[in-house]
Amino acid sequence: MSAEVARIGLLGLGTVGSAFRDLVSQRAEAVAASSGRRPEIAGVLRTTEGDFDHILETSEIVVELIGGTDPARDYVLRALKAGRHVVTANKQLIAQFGDELFDAARDAGVELRFEAAVAGVVPVIRVIQESLAATEVSKVFGIVNGTTNFILSEMASTGVSFADALRRAQELGYAEADPTDDVDGADAAAKMAILARLAFGAPVALADVTYEGITEIQPDDIAYAKELGLSLKLLGVAERRDGGLSVRVFPCFLYPGHPLAPVEGPFNAVMVEAPAITEITMSGPGAGGVETASAVLGDVVSILSGRTPVHAAREPLEIVRDQSSSFYLHLEVADRPGVLARIADVLGRNEVSVRSVVQRGLGDDARLVMVMHEGPETRFFAALEQIATLDFLRAQPRAIRVIEEEFV
């Protein structure tokens, strides 16, 4: 079979770009067999090589693997407006400029695909857009940053500090030289903005996503929580709430029966809940050059096979910020009578109910590790502010959310 050639313009030749170029040449025949078209790299653009206009002219699909938003945004817009399909792995681009790019794609009647932008090779975007197109999704949540999941796994299994676990992640290539966006939650926030947009059909701006990272997590938080059977993850959660939408990223303890609790190392895992499906869980490697390149090639094949994803803008949903959560609270206090009573009193007056307490002596001081029942976050934070002013406190209180739900 001599399949017609499909010419691809490749922007960016870093780790993912190089892996994609290799994969295209390895899998060209298989793609030809399944889609009827044989992909071929028609031109490569990088700092030292290539000309964008020439690549645009000679390609029918543009694959953007430069990263960042400048000049990627300009290139992608120009490609779409010139009637080229675009595949990108660029989460910042989609999270920040999605509306503009989707409009350009719709106007030009071309496709814009970005499976690799979220959860690497885990096909969460396709599943939400296609398998669940007829389903009213109520919640999408999961572990969408492999760097922080590796760091938290490392802290839990070896007891090292955040700084040491980060260094180890960098040595193994799981964290970049500048890990800020990963460890402060910004990377996960961009991915959750994308997932929320697709799952709920509502425009979600990056600024709508509240996020916290893991830089403040202490090894003893993890150690104490282990005694309670909990494991710590950086979770992204997007859900319908009170007729609106809530999108957040925060570190969180999970009970052992939770499907995300066993996800360790640089893996991603996403759960989708809807009344008609109960829940679907998907997991796999979160990054890696070959894995990301494979997701990009999957998108290219879909374009060649003539499948069209739907980016219908439905009605906007209001962003809801007040939440109901359960909290873990770690306190270092002077070890003297009446301390627990004072704390319990503050919690009680704010209607925060305690689920479990572990107390332990520490010289003249004591440590109190408490887990609360679920309740409005505003009440808990009010109590926390009052607790922070108590004179017997020996260190800043530390609070981390806990997922209480029990699963099958």
Add this chain to the structure above:
Amino acid sequence: MSAEVARIGLLGLGTVGSAFRDLVSQRAEAVAASSGRRPEIAGVLRTTEGDFDHILETSEIVVELIGGTDPARDYVLRALKAGRHVVTANKQLIAQFGDELFDAARDAGVELRFEAAVAGVVPVIRVIQESLAATEVSKVFGIVNGTTNFILSEMASTGVSFADALRRAQELGYAEADPTDDVDGADAAAKMAILARLAFGAPVALADVTYEGITEIQPDDIAYAKELGLSLKLLGVAERRDGGLSVRVFPCFLYPGHPLAPVEGPFNAVMVEAPAITEITMSGPGAGGVETASAVLGDVVSILSGRTPVHAAREPLEIVRDQSSSFYLHLEVADRPGVLARIADVLGRNEVSVRSVVQRGLGDDARLVMVMHEGPETRFFAALEQIATLDFLRAQPRAIRVIEEEFV
């Protein structure tokens, strides 16, 4: 927006058919918004109602939810030949008559979709056919029968017998009045034939799938294995081996780090492995009227959105039958000197290597529970045959496979 109506002919109005009819009316507007077409049930065929020819004439998509192969095969063939797209949840139909049906769909230029036929709402078919279209899949395996997974979970958590756990599954609606196809592995075998066909692009007949069920599993096998940290699942495994293909269904112990080990109750979970993706795991409810109907509606939406799955027949692969496995072996023997030595000798002569042994007295008898290192199954079965003839044996030996691989 007044979307054009898409007329659907519905064959079968049992649990899934009724749930599908309800879902179509609930989600018609959402489907219209995402696909541009509003689905509508144009006619229903059941024993007491409807006329197939009339339904065919007035529908553009036929949804087959009758089950079984007769008359479903005839209806589906006629629908495809008449140029109607077909969506079915019927695994037996696809596993037994897939080639004929795919050919008919290709000849007529219409789509045949069957996401709901395997793993319920877990979108394993779409992921293999579309996300991984460019990937050389090496292995697809998992838990594809929710009834048996519920029974095994129940036996493990309560210690009851297979018969009691089955009765409980029937009470809860997880097992049918005649559970034969589920508990003997035939249902899982049909699903694995479908997955193998799609993952490897090779024609796989139902007769190519070797299968065992769970009717012979004893509560004390599960109890002993628990001491070794193992949990029991009915696994389907399809993999490339020695340039060919192996497709099997068998009960199997998993070590606790395995991603499938925590899958409990009537859930399904499928893992796909390929060099370019490492592995993807997907899980969710395996059945249920609404869940299955939701997967069927997802297929309908894909057809309305103009996506075309690919069923390119690639080259056939030889079915390989000899396997390399690790085994659990349960022996009841007379409690006298030299017994373990004799058994070890038989194993040694067949080059089967022992990984762990637990021995326990039982009056005049003893129980030996052994786990072997991985090796050719033919050697293990040769040893097993010889062991079965030893005069100090008090009961038939019981052997169950064990997955040794450690995961992240």
